[in-house]
Amino acid sequence: MLKVNDLKVRYGVIEAIKGISFEVDDSKIVTLIGANGAGKTTTMHTISGLIKAASGSIELDGKDITKLPAHKIVELGIAQCPERRRVFAEQSVEDNLILGAYTRKDKEGIAADLKNVYSLFPRLEERKKQLAGTLSGGEQQMLAMGRALMAKPKIMLLDEPSMGLSPLLVREIFDIIRDINSQGVTILLVEQNAKMALSIADRAYVIETGKIVMSGTGQELLNSEDIKKAYLGG
Amino acid sequence: MTFLTYLISGLALGSVYAIIALGYTMVYGIAKMLNFAHGDIIMVGGYAAFFAFSKFGMPAPVCILAAIIICTILGVIIERLAYKPLRQASSLSVLITAIGVSYFLQNGAQLLFGSDTKIFPVMLTDGSLKLFGGQLVISYLTLITIATCLLIMVGLTLFINKTKIGKAMRACAEDKGAAQLMGINIDTTISITFAIGSGLAAIAAILLCSTYPSLSPTLGSMPGIKAFTAAVFGGIGSIPGALLGGLLLGVIENLTKAYISTQLSDAIVFTVLIVVLLIKPTGLLGKKENVKV
Numbered sequence: 001m002l003k004v005n006d007l008k009v010r011y012g013v014i015e016a017i018k019g020i021s022f023e024v025d026d027s028k029i030v031t032l033i034g035a036n037g038a039g040k041t042t043t044m045h046t047i048s049g050l051i052k053a054a055s056g057s058i059e060l061d062g063k064d065i066t067k068l069p070a071h072k073i074v075e076l077g078i079a080q081c082p083e084r085r086r087v088f089a090e091q092s093v094e095d096n097l098i099l100g101a102y103t104r105k106d107k108e109g110i111a112a113d114l115k116n117v118y119s120l121f122p123r124l125e126e127r128k129k130q131l132a133g134t135l136s137g138g139e140q141q142m143l144a145m146g147r148a149l150m151a152k153p154k155i156m157l158l159d160e161p162s163m164g165l166s167p168l169l170v171r172e173i174f175d176i177i178r179d180i181n182s183q184g185v186t187i188l189l190v191e192q193n194a195k196m197a198l199s200i201a202d203r204a205y206v207i208e209t210g211k212i213v214m215s216g217t218g219q220e221l222l223n224s225e226d227i228k229k230a231y232l233g234g
Numbered sequence: 235m236t237f238l239t240y241l242i243s244g245l246a247l248g249s250v251y252a253i254i255a256l257g258y259t260m261v262y263g264i265a266k267m268l269n270f271a272h273g274d275i276i277m278v279g280g281y282a283a284f285f286a287f288s289k290f291g292m293p294a295p296v297c298i299l300a301a302i303i304i305c306t307i308l309g310v311i312i313e314r315l316a317y318k319p320l321r322q323a324s325s326l327s328v329l330i331t332a333i334g335v336s337y338f339l340q341n342g343a344q345l346l347f348g349s350d351t352k353i354f355p356v357m358l359t360d361g362s363l364k365l366f367g368g369q370l371v372i373s374y375l376t377l378i379t380i381a382t383c384l385l386i387m388v389g390l391t392l393f394i395n396k397t398k399i400g401k402a403m404r405a406c407a408e409d410k411g412a413a414q415l416m417g418i419n420i421d422t423t424i425s426i427t428f429a430i431g432s433g434l435a436a437i438a439a440i441l442l443c444s445t446y447p448s449l450s451p452t453l454g455s456m457p458g459i460k461a462f463t464a465a466v467f468g469g470i471g472s473i474p475g476a477l478l479g480g481l482l483l484g485v486i487e488n489l490t491k492a493y494i495s496t497q498l499s500d501a502i503v504f505t506v507l508i509v510v511l512l513i514k515p516t517g518l519l520g521k522k523e524n525v526k527v
Contacts, residue, residue, distance in 0.1 A: 071419045091408075151416070209316075
């Protein structure tokens with residue numbers, strides 16, 4: 001579905017991504033794990049078109065999307081739930097969700113997806129008239145995920161969904177990620193919480209200072225001694 | 235009764251400031267830039283209406299429409315040619331460019347229309363309403379100006395809060411990156427913002443030139459600066475702030491002229507601005523900027 005080929009990204013003279021390649025297969029959960037500053041968010045933003053690649057390519061279902069503007073990429077079926085959620089604090093929960101469907105014109109489909117989002121996240125329905133800025137961190141995470149789902153994506157990019165949440169809430173969010181995946185949405189997940197990410201991932205890549213240093217199935221990496229030492233706390 | 239007269243004409247002047255201030259505040263809110271050429275769009279609107287009316291003898295509604303269309307197109311063209319290439323540049327470069335565009339428009343107008351002052355014709359109405367046995371006289375123009383301002387405010391507020399494009403504009407104002415992730419085209423949104431602001435400037439131009447009927451290439455600069463002050467005064471980026479700032483500024487200016495000194499009126503207006511900003515740096519209705527960590 002999504003194929004990243006020898007992608008390089010620069011900020012001025014600094015090379016943030018030094019040629020990474022990975023693949024995300026249809027209806028799988030793929031995770032990129034790595035420390036702060038490894039280049040995970042940069043990778044996500046480059047796929048979404050917010051940052052332009054210096055070289056390399058990104059393909060969606062065989063179509064080169066490397067040079068497309070961000071809004072076209074959403075239209076093609078890549079939705080991102082960004083790091084720190086970035087909900088529109090001054091708009092209502094429901095308006096945030098509707099904005100998620102900005103590129104769509106099928107009124108009935110949007111209404112059906114809104115229902116689906118509310119059934120995945122009942123708390124959002126309870127608070128649909130509230131301003132998004134008044135929600136708790138966990139609720140904002142749910143809103144950001146719901147908003148990305150409203151684009152009816154083929155693939156959803158999830159950047160640090162566990163950030164700043166209690167362990168109980170992290171578990172809940174990860175259960176919902178599985179639910180979303182089982183509805184047929186492919187997931188590319190970026191996480192610092194490696195243990196959680198690996199436990200649900202079909203395939204995982206470890207990224208260190210702009211390079212992929214290891215890959216395998218989620219289980220393989222969970223059992224790897226190197227990974228245990230570096231990312232799972234012994 | 236004379237106080238009431240001054241107050242009402244102050245509200246009318248303030249209404250014009252408020253309509254112009256909307257252009258500054260919306261562009262600032264979404265493109266995060268100060269468009270110092272906005273005042274000169276007013277001037278272009280004034281000339282457009284003048285020529286349509288006096289030279290081509292078109293009826294008033296057509297003249298108004300022509301001015302709106304010309305200003306709207308001009309605003310969008312200026313954004314595309316002068317500001318869009320600077321999207322990633324420092325705000326200082328954008329500011330200098332905006333000042334450059336302002337001079338370009340003023341000098342262009344001088345070249346095309348000459349620097350002599352032209353008399354703006356009576357396009358709307360020169361009648362007036364007499365109340366209390368003729369003790370209180372309010373011109374229809376004053377009433378039209380205040381009513382137009384209120385109508386624009388209501389219309390724009392509805393547009394921003396209820397329509398899909400309006401909501402997209404608010405999303406862009408809050409977080410451009412996140413807005414792009416929704417599939418919102420930032421360039422289109424910024425163009426729409428410039429179009430609306432410039433179209434409103436044309437309306438302001440006709441109201442302004444009808445009240446003070448002299449037309450010159452620099453006519454936009456002073457109202458432009460005053461309206462910018464009004465926008466900052468009310469809280470830049472805020473639409474109700476533009477209304478409040480504009481009306482207050484107009485009333486303060488008019489009452490100062492009437493009761494204190496005509497020469498000092500501008501000095502007093504700007505002193506009030508400085509005091510307000512010292513006490514509340516974000517302006518009367520401005521929100522605190524969210525600092526991102």
